Amino acid sequence: MFEYSEFENQIVTAQQFRLTDKSGRLRALLGLEDGEPSLSLYDAQEELRLWVGVGEDGEPGVVFYDKMGIARASLGLGEEGDPGIHLLDKDENLRAVLSLESNGEPGLDLLDRNEKDRINLGLLDGEGACVIFSDGCDQSRIVLCTTENGAPGLDLYDQNDNIRASFSLEENGEPSLELFEEDEGSGIILDLNEDEE
Secondary structure: OOHHHHHHOOOOOOEEEEEEEOOOEEEEEEEEEEOEEEEEOOOOOOOOEEEEEEOOOOOOEEEEEEEOEEEEEEEOOOOOOOEEEEEHHHHHHEEEEEEOOOOEEEEEEEOOOOOOEEEEEEEOOOOOOEEEEEEEOOOEEEEEOOOOOOOOEEEEEOOOOEEEEOOOOOOOEEEEEEOOOOOOOEEEEOOOOOOOO
């Protein structure tokens, strides 16, 4: 039996460390990938289940794999150092992103099977909030927002990114409805004046 003190102040240097079980199956791998350090953990069938490392962009990340070795979730920092969580389906298509923007505001993006944005939730500068519904062709169609004072608004867009209708409540609580021509020109404006009954 050895004493731990015999190994104090000793350094072991290697480019790769492999951990195997009693049957010789690979269970963990510590090494370099493209010059960056990483740790990979495997299950009893030698399927990769967890990867922790530094990516090619120099930012740290964690990737979770299912029993088939397919990446399903990741946690990491973007090129600007902003954190994000990515969720993927069984075909490794990105389906949801939870992020924190450089201005400190959180956001949630929900994507379809073609990885097109369909719903975006976020906080605007200040205390406003916004939900955007898209049509799958990178075109926003419905925008629902509240201002920092809490006044709500709903805007409807056509397929050419032209606003066609806008419904809102002013800060004084009065409703307003605007309908626009296709070129966003003059249209119909309906509102209630605070002095009117």
